[in-house]
Each structure stands twice: as structure tokens, then as C-alpha cells.
Amino acid sequence: MRFKVKCGLEIHTQLKTRLKLFSNSLNKSQVLSNKPNTNVSFFDAGLPGTQPVLNYEPVLLALKAAKALKSTVSPISTFDRKHYFYGDQPLGYQITQHYQPIAKGGYLILSSRFDQISQNKTIGIEQIQLEQDTGKTLYKDLTGLAHVDLNRANVPLIELVTKPDFSNPEEIIAFLKQYQYIVKFSDISSGDLETGAIRADVNISIEGGERVEIKNLPTTSAIMHATKYEIKRQISQFEKTGKHITETETRGWNGKQTYKLRDKENAVDYRYMPDPELPPLVLDVDEIMPQVEIEKPRDVRLEELMAEPYGLKLRDAITLLYNPEFHSYYMELFQILTTKKIVKRDLISNWICHEQVGALKKLGRPQDEYLPARVMSELIFSVDKGSIGSNNAKLLLMHLLDNPQDQVLPIAKLIKQFDLGKTTDDELDYAKICENVLSQNEAVIKEIRRTNSQGKLNFLVGQCMRISRGKADANDFRKRLLEMITT
Amino acid sequence: MSFLSGLKAAQLKYNIFTSIRENVDAELLQALSGKLKKVTVAIKDNIVTKEDKTTCSSQILADYESPFDATVVRLLKEQGAVVVGKTNLDEFGMGSGTTHSHFGPTLNPLYPDEARISGGSSGGSAAAVSAGLVDVALGTDTGGSIRLPASYTGVVGFKPTYSRISRWGVVPYAQSLDTVGLLSRDVSIIRQVFTELDKYDPNDPTSLAGDIRETIPKRTVTSQRLRIGVCEQFNVKELSQPMRNAWISSLERFSKDGHELVPVSIPSIKHALSAYYVLAPAEAASNLSRYDGVRYGFRNYDKSYGTTRSTGFGSEVQKRIMLGNFNLSSEAYSNHFLKAQRVRRLICDEFNEVFKLSNPLDGKTSFNDLGIDLIVTPTSTSKAPTLEKFRLSQNDNGVTEYVDDVMTVPASLAGLPSIVVPWNTDNGVCGIQLTGQFGDDNLVLDVAETFMAREE
Numbered sequence: 052m053r054f055k056v057k058c059g060l061e062i063h064t065q066l067k068t069r070l071k072l073f074s075n076s077l078n079k080s081q082v083l084s085n086k087p088n089t090n091v092s093f094f095d096a097g098l099p100g101t102q103p104v105l106n107y108e109p110v111l112l113a114l115k116a117a118k119a120l121k122s123t124v125s126p127i128s129t130f131d132r133k134h135y136f137y138g139d140q141p142l143g144y145q146i147t148q149h150y151q152p153i154a155k156g157g158y159l160i161l162s163s164r165f166d167q168i169s170q171n172k173t174i175g176i177e178q179i180q181l182e183q184d185t186g187k188t189l190y191k192d193l194t195g196l197a198h199v200d201l202n203r204a205n206v207p208l209i210e211l212v213t214k215p216d217f218s219n220p221e222e223i224i225a226f227l228k229q230y231q232y233i234v235k236f237s238d239i240s241s242g243d244l245e246t247g248a249i250r251a252d253v254n255i256s257i258e259g260g261e262r263v264e265i266k267n268l269p270t271t272s273a274i275m276h277a278t279k280y281e282i283k284r285q286i287s288q289f290e291k292t293g294k295h296i297t298e299t300e301t302r303g304w305n306g307k308q309t310y311k312l313r314d315k316e317n318a319v320d321y322r323y324m325p326d327p328e329l330p331p332l333v334l335d336v337d338e339i340m341p342q343v344e345i346e347k348p349r350d351v352r353l354e355e356l357m358a359e360p361y362g363l364k365l366r367d368a369i370t371l372l373y374n375p376e377f378h379s380y381y382m383e384l385f386q387i388l389t390t391k392k393i394v395k396r397d398l399i400s401n402w403i404c405h406e407q408v409g410a411l412k413k414l415g416r417p418q419d420e421y422l423p424a425r426v427m428s429e430l431i432f433s434v435d436k437g438s439i440g441s442n443n444a445k446l447l448l449m450h451l452l453d454n455p456q457d458q459v460l461p462i463a464k465l466i467k468q469f470d471l472g473k474t475t476d477d478e479l480d481y482a483k484i485c486e487n488v489l490s491q492n493e494a495v496i497k498e499i500r501r502t503n504s505q506g507k508l509n510f511l512v513g514q515c516m517r518i519s520r521g522k523a524d525a526n527d528f529r530k531r532l533l534e535m536i537t538t
Numbered sequence: 539m540s541f542l543s544g545l546k547a548a549q550l551k552y553n554i555f556t557s558i559r560e561n562v563d564a565e566l567l568q569a570l571s572g573k574l575k576k577v578t579v580a581i582k583d584n585i586v587t588k589e590d591k592t593t594c595s596s597q598i599l600a601d602y603e604s605p606f607d608a609t610v611v612r613l614l615k616e617q618g619a620v621v622v623g624k625t626n627l628d629e630f631g632m633g634s635g636t637t638h639s640h641f642g643p644t645l646n647p648l649y650p651d652e653a654r655i656s657g658g659s660s661g662g663s664a665a666a667v668s669a670g671l672v673d674v675a676l677g678t679d680t681g682g683s684i685r686l687p688a689s690y691t692g693v694v695g696f697k698p699t700y701s702r703i704s705r706w707g708v709v710p711y712a713q714s715l716d717t718v719g720l721l722s723r724d725v726s727i728i729r730q731v732f733t734e735l736d737k738y739d740p741n742d743p744t745s746l747a748g749d750i751r752e753t754i755p756k757r758t759v760t761s762q763r764l765r766i767g768v769c770e771q772f773n774v775k776e777l778s779q780p781m782r783n784a785w786i787s788s789l790e791r792f793s794k795d796g797h798e799l800v801p802v803s804i805p806s807i808k809h810a811l812s813a814y815y816v817l818a819p820a821e822a823a824s825n826l827s828r829y830d831g832v833r834y835g836f837r838n839y840d841k842s843y844g845t846t847r848s849t850g851f852g853s854e855v856q857k858r859i860m861l862g863n864f865n866l867s868s869e870a871y872s873n874h875f876l877k878a879q880r881v882r883r884l885i886c887d888e889f890n891e892v893f894k895l896s897n898p899l900d901g902k903t904s905f906n907d908l909g910i911d912l913i914v915t916p917t918s919t920s921k922a923p924t925l926e927k928f929r930l931s932q933n934d935n936g937v938t939e940y941v942d943d944v945m946t947v948p949a950s951l952a953g954l955p956s957i958v959v960p961w962n963t964d965n966g967v968c969g970i971q972l973t974g975q976f977g978d979d980n981l982v983l984d985v986a987e988t989f990m991a992r993e994e
Contacts, residue, residue, distance in 0.1 A: 099592065100586040100706065100708055100709045138830075143826075143827025324820060327821050328713045328714070
């Protein structure tokens with residue numbers, strides 16, 4: 052039996068602003084080393100007699116998101132209070148936009164070409180609302196004490212609610228990736244799930260049943276696996292009992308299973324109330340929206356990266372586009388190396404997206420500790436003009452990443468110092484080495500002539516490389532050997 | 539006798555203050571300067587000050603010290619006024635008697651020989667003025683909390699137009715209604731202090747914007763023949779005959795002075811009290827949810843926040859929190875809260891229809907010559923009851939106390955400037971309430987001043 056699955060997303064995104072939403076304390080939500088309770092104003096702590104005053108930077112960032120998602124901005128939106136008690140909720144309520152959000156409607160198109168899904172799909176947006184983040188509660192020790200940090204309290208968020216248009220977890224992940232692209236490249240948010248800058252709740256139902264919401268999913272893979280698990284759970288429950296889920300329910304995810312957090316019985320009544328002191332947010336939409344600047348749509352940018360002058364492969368273009376830092380690193384290298392007249396431009400993306408990422412992983416270093424563009428460009432240039440072989444270049448890259456003090460030295464000098472340079476043909480007699488190896492491997496030659504075995508040929512190339520101590524170009528040997536064997 | 543010992547003697551007799559500044563005599567000797575030089579001020583204890591505790595007369599904030607001064611307190615200090623202490627109130631402003639206080643009731647100095655209530659919730663501020671302790675007192679008025687105690691204690695009580703005086707640092711009861719105002723024996727002092735406090739404050743999101751302030755014409759009484767509205771909806775059955783007589787005699791005075799009496803009808807006023815007791819407790823329930831004992835204030839933690847709140851708040855506050863939360867609950871919201879909001883808008887519209895001056899919030903200033911300048915009404919249904927009678931009446935059904943607000947609540951819902959002036963009758967002094975159009979504070983003060991001068 053086939054089941055129609057319906058999923059929706061509720062995404063909370065921390066906005067990258069200088070100040071918090073309703074106070075003048077700094078928004079340092081992205082500085083993870085920030086000391087607890089150091090960015091807390093009287094209002095953030097909920098002191099008696101304090102009042103909220105709306106800052107306009109979060110409004111602008113919400114408008115950017117609305118524009119990117121083709122959402123209709125409301126000329127008048129209002130703020131409401133959502134009540135519940137919690138130790139890190141200093142006001143006893145969260146200020147949000149329940150009744151009249153800043154934007155309604157909109158959509159995002161998932162593409163079969165770029166999103167690794169089977170066909171194009173449009174995901175509808177319900178609404179976008181501005182709201183405050185809460186503080187953080189940490190249960191650090193065994194004393195039973197909770198530690199409350201209010202640095203995050205009143206940090207601006209946008210909450211985005213999609214329509215229940217997803218039919219599988221892959222579409223959810225594709226949506227999140229594209230959403231991350233939007234918020235990162237339009238400078239709305241740092242956009243990372245891992246730091247909590249983006250938090251997503253998924254709601255899932257199968258046709259005929261009520262919806263179940265899964266909360267607290269910290270990573271893409273948690274979202275993927277929890278969604279898969281929950282779909283399976285709902286289907287198998289129906290298959291076993293013949294009964295659908297009949298009541299809305301909130302569930303958590305423990306890494307293996309979803310589990311019940313609360314159902315309708317113990318659901319919280321948030322007692323939404325229009326905030327009695329925050330005036331409505333009135334926007335001259337026709338005047339403002341044309342001035343709100345956002346980045347081009349992802350698909351347009353991908354096409355650009357794959358076209359001249361970059362000519363990137365789809366996979367590399369996607370890697371760069373989902374990582375703004377890599378993207379600008381690439382652009383910087385591309386510019387330097389184009390002026391140096393590099394021949395093999397594939398080298399640039401290869402060294403950024405693969406070689407360096409791999410090297411950092413091997414060294415156990417953070418991904419953002421990459422080489423300065425100047426050093427990297429010199430290294431790539433040396434590979435391009437053939438003054439170092441790619442294997443030795445990888446060794447040198449590891450060395451440079453591990454010894455930052457050497458990054459100031461010219462690459463040419465390092466190649467010389469470690470004797471990593473390719474020996475030129477005059478110094479290295481390719482023909483002689485080949486002859487040498489062939490004369491000692493009569494049987495192998497016969498075998499190659501008979502079966503055309505690539506493995507055996509590789510064996511011979513290896514022999515030649517060993518004699519040249521890795522300084523020669525393996526392809527050169529291969530060409531010569533093949534010529535000598537077949538003629 | 540030092541100033542301080544005067545305060546302390548009165549405190550012993552009437553329980554006016556929640557805290558008294560011990561250094562008040564030294565303060566008065568200092569070389570102060572400013573437009574309010576050496577004006578002595580008492581401050582209602584729901585307005586935060588750095589130098590005193592701010593208790594809101596609640597156990598939950600009994601030891602709370604604010605790290606900042608309210609804007610109004612700062613402005614007073616800058617102009618050389620001397621704060622003498624903080625005054626008692628009904629807990630968080632909820633009440634009409636200043637009897638629901640963690641620190642006990644404030645008695646009425648107008649009746650030194652019997653225990654009568656001073657009215658509420660700004661009863662301490664009214665009593666401080668009535669006892670002659672200070673030149674002026676700050677109060678807050680949500681549904682009549684300045685005007686009722688002014689009437690009961692025989693002083694002038696002024697609730698300006700909503701949002702003219704900053705609320706930054708005023709602990710909210712229901713901030714769509716909460717208005718800071720003044721009590722004094724003398725309209726001219728009120729005018730003088732009001733002038734210094736009537737300023738835009740960027741810290742208060744509801745503060746009336748500068749450009750709107752500028753559009754409001756500053757009307758005076760001098761050469762005008764006023765049209766005085768007499769509104770039938772204030773003639774409620776609960777109004778005692780002595781109060782009705784006082785109302786009539788005050789109207790006769792206006793008529794004798796050459797002003798024209800105009801009967802008007804504002805039908806929705808009959809729903810004002812019900813709407814008010816839906817809206818104000820709802821806002822209160824929301825505002826008071828921050829008092830959980832986690833960051834500051836009284837804490838009685840036993841498995842949940844509940845214990846702190848059920849022991850830290852008094853019974854009247856708990857009653858209103860329950861009422862408010864019920865009206866905000868998902869099943870009651872549209873039937874109660876939204877309807878009450880509609881009634882409120884209707885009342886505003888009907889007031890706008892009867893006034894001569896247009897409402898400045900509606901844009902351009904215009905005048906309707908058939909409209910009225912002021913509405914004159916009683917302030918309370920009777921004079922100040924005895925403490926005993928007041929307490930007994932609360933046992934009836936729990937809402938008798940709310941009926942006292944019937945005269946004052948309409949102006950609160952519409953945010954109108956309203957002043958109560960003492961009016962002598964055969965039955966003693968009682969308060970007559972003059973209410974003007976939104977923003978027409980100057981005329982209200984002007985008429986009050988002339989009216990009082992004529993009386994003597």
C-alpha cells in the first residue's frame with residue numbers, strides 16, 4: 052500500500068544584526084566564546100518598568116528574506132505575546148507576530164537539476180514572522196542547578212512556516228540547503244544549523260492522520276533520519292492497527308527514535324495577546340521593497356559558475372555556493388591566477404573543494420583554517436606550470452597547513468628546500484629509465500602485449516617512478532612505456 | 539519640627555509611605571536649581587527609583603531595588619525637585635481603596651478621626667497631598683487610580699492624555715491604559731510639574747510622537763464661552779443622591795459663569811466597565827508573568843514557579859491574573875477579549891463625535907462647532923467609605939469594588955485628559971471630574987483652575 056506523506060517545516064533563523072530586537076544590547080549570538088550574561092540590557096532581563104523599542108535592522112533582514120522567498124510583505128504588521136513560563140524566558144512571554152505577520156505567502160522551487168531530487172517541486176510558504184529568541188538554560192553539573200544565560204534573550208529571529216508540501220526527507224534537506232544559501236548570501240544570518248543560527252522543526256502526517264511535530268533537530272542528518280523514522284512509524288502503526296494518528300502530538304528525537312514530548316492533553320495554551328505597547332509596524336511597501344537588496348537566486352548563480360569564465364563542474368559549483376567563505380576564497384584565487392595566466396583552471400576548484408578540505412580533515416583542523424589566498428595561488432600556479440608534481444604539492448600543502456610560520460616563505464624556495472621539485476627532462480633521462488625497467492621485465496611486456504592489461508602497465512610505471520624517486524611525471528613514463536612496448 | 543519628623547508622624551497615623559528618604563532635610567537645604575526648585579514630591583511606589591526600593595506594595599517585589607530611575611523621576615530631579623519617599627498603593631495598582639497592599643491600608647487624612655479609605659490605587663500619593671506633606675505627588679491612573687483617591691481625599695488629581703508622560707520605569711498594570719499623572723492641592727503646581735514631564739521619550743514605545751504633539755492646539759478658557767457636556771450615561775443607578783446633587787450644583791456653577799450646558803449621549807459607555815475588566819486584567823496577567831522569582835524578587839520555590847506566585851501575590855492580584863488568563867485562553871479570546879477591544883474602539887469613536895475638537899490621532903485638526911469642549915461628571919458614586927464598610931462590601935460578590943470605577947473608566951479607555959477638583963457641598967467635599975478631548979490637556983487644566991478660583 053502506498054501512503055501519501057505530507058511534511059512541513061517551521062524554521063527559526065537568528066538574524067545577523069548589530070543589536071538585539073527590542074533593546075540596545077549587542078547581538079553576539081554568533082560569538083560562541085561570549086561570556087554568559089554579558090550582553091543583557093534591563094529589558095532583556097525583564098526588569099520591572101522596562102519597555103521594548105523595535106530596532107529597524109531586523110526588519111530589513113526580514114524583508115530581505117521575504118523578497119528572496121517571493122513572500123508578500125504586509126503594509127501593517129503587529130506584535131503579539133506568546134505566554135509560557137520557563138527559566139530562560141525572562142518576560143514570561145515571547146514577543147512574536149502571531150496575528151499579523153510581516154509577510155505572508157511565497158514559495159521556493161526545488162530543482163531536479165541542482166537539488167538531487169527526481170523532479171522540480173514548488174514548496175509554498177505560509178508566513179514569515181519576526182520574533183525574539185529566548186535565553187539558554189544549561190544543566191552543567193550534578194548539583195541539580197540550572198544555569199541561565201540571557202545573552203541570547205531578545206536576539207532577533209524570523210520564523211518561517213512552510214505549507215505541508217514536502218513528500219519526502221530529501222525534499223526537506225534540499226529546501227534547507229537552498230534556504231541556507233539565501234540567508235547566507237543575502238547576509239540575513241550565518242545560516243548554520245550546528246550553532247543554532249537555524250533551528251528547524253518538522254511536522255509529518257500521512258494522509259488521513261493528524262500531524263506530528265518533531266522538535267529539537269540540531270543537524271541536517273538528524274532532520275533526515277528523524278523524518279524517515281517518523282514516516283515509517285506512522286505507516287507501520289496504521290498497518291498494524293488500521294488506525295491513524297488521531298491527535299496532534301509533539302515528539303523529540305534521541306538519535307535513534309522519535310519519542311513523545313506532549314500531546315493535546317498537556318499542550319500549552321499560549322494565550323496569545325496583542326502586545327499593548329508596541330505600535331504596529333507600518334511599511335510603505337511599494338517604496339521600500341525595490342530598495343531591499345538581495346543576492347541573485349541560487350540557480351542563476353550556479354549557471355554562472357558553470358559557464359565561462361569559471362567553467363566549474365556542478366558538484367564544485369554547489370560546494371562553493373553553499374559556503375560563502377569558500378566562494379569568496381575561490382573568486383580571489385581565480386582573479387590572481389587568471390592574471391598569472393593559469394592553463395588548467397580546474398585546478399583552482401579542485402584544490403579548494405577537495406585537496407585542501409581533505410588535508411584539513413586529515414590534520415584534524417577546522418575547515419576555516421585554510422591557506423591565505425596568496426600562498427594557495429602560488430602553490431596552484433607551481434602545479435600548473437609543472438614545477439611540482441601533484442603528489443608532492445599535496446605534501447607541501449599539508450606541511451604549510453601544519454606549519455603556518457612557513458606560509459610567509461615563497462613556494463619556490465620551499466620546493467627547493469624540501470627537494471620536491473620535478474626534475475627537468477635534461478637531468479632525468481626518461482628514455483634510459485624506461486629501457487632499464489623494460490629490460491628487467493620481459494615476462495610482463497609479453498603479458499601486456501597479449502592482454503593489454505592496464506594493471507601490468509601501472510606496475511611498470513611504478514617501477515619507473517621509484518627509480519626517479521617521485522620527481523618525474525608519471526604520465527610521461529606511461530606514454531613512453533606504451534610506445535616502446537607496442538612498437 | 540523637621541520635614542522628616544512630619545513625614546514620620548503622618549506615616550504612623552495614616553500609613554502613607556512604603557519608604558521615606560531619611561536625608562530629606564539635608565536635600566532641602568542643598569543649593570538646588572531648576573524650574574521645580576525645592577518642590578517636594580512623593581512618588582507612587584510602582585515607579586522605579588534608584589535610591590529607594592520599588593515594591594509595588596507587593597511581597598513579590600518587597601526588596602526589589604531598581605538599577606535605574608524612571609524618566610519622570612529623572613526629569614523631576616533635573617529640575618531641582620526633592621523626592622521625599624515612595625507611596626503606598628493597591629498591589630501593582632489593582633484596587634480602588636489602597637487596601638490591597640502588602641504593607642496594609644492607607645487611611646484618609648481628610649477624616650483624621652475615623653478610619654476611612656483613601657481610595658486607590660494611588661491612595662498613598664493622594665493621602666500625602668491631602669495631609670499637606672508634599673507639594674505634589676506622582677500617581678498612575680489605569681481606570682481611575684488617580685481620580686478616585688483625589689476625590690476621596692479632597693485634592694486635585696490629574697490624569698493627562700494617554701502617552702503624554704513617559705512610562706519608562708513605570709511598572710505596568712495594563713499599559714494600554716496606564717497613565718502617569720499628578721496630585722496636588724493646587725492646579726497651578728500640577729500645571730507647572732506637568733509642563734516639565736510632558737515630553738516625548740524615545741524609551742517609551744507608546745510615547746506621543748513630537749509631530750503629533752505639535753498639531754495639538756493649546757486652547758485656553760479666557761475669552762471662550764464653553765460648551766459643557768452633560769452625559770446621561772453617567773447618571774447610573776449606583777450614584778448616591780448627595781453625589782448627584784453635587785454634580786447638579788457644579789453644573790449650575792458652570793451655567794452661572796456663562797457657559798452653555800449641552801446634553802450628550804455616549805451610548806457605549808454602559809459597556810465601558812465590562813470592557814475594562816476584560817482588557818485590564820488580561821494585560822495584567824501578561825505583565826505579571828515575569829515575576830517568577832528566577833532573576834529577582836521574592837522566591838518560594840517548590841517544584842515550580844507556582845508556589846512563588848501563589849504566595850508572593852496578594853489575593854486581588856491573583857484574582858485578576860486568573861480573570862485575565864481566562865479571557866486570553868483560546869476558548870474565550872474571541873468572545874471576550876476581541877469584543878472588549880471593539881467596545882473600546884466604539885467608545886473612542888463616540889467620544890470623538892461629541893467633542894468640538896477633532897482627535898489629533900486622526901490627523902488634521904478640525905473643529906465641530908456643535909461639539910462640546912468638556913464633559914463634567916461626578917468622580918465616584920459616594921464619598922470615601924469607612925475601611926470597615928469597604929472590607930465588608932468585598933465579601934458580597936467580589937466585584938462591588940469594581941463599580942467604583944464606573945465614572946472614571948470611560949476616559950481611561952479613550953485616553954482622554956481628565957481632572958478631578960474638590961467641590962464643597964453640604965455633605966462635605968467631593969470630586970468633580972472634567973474630561974476633555976484627547977490632547978486638550980491645556981483646556982482641562984485651565985478650566986479646572988478657573989473653576990476652583992471661582993469657588994473660593
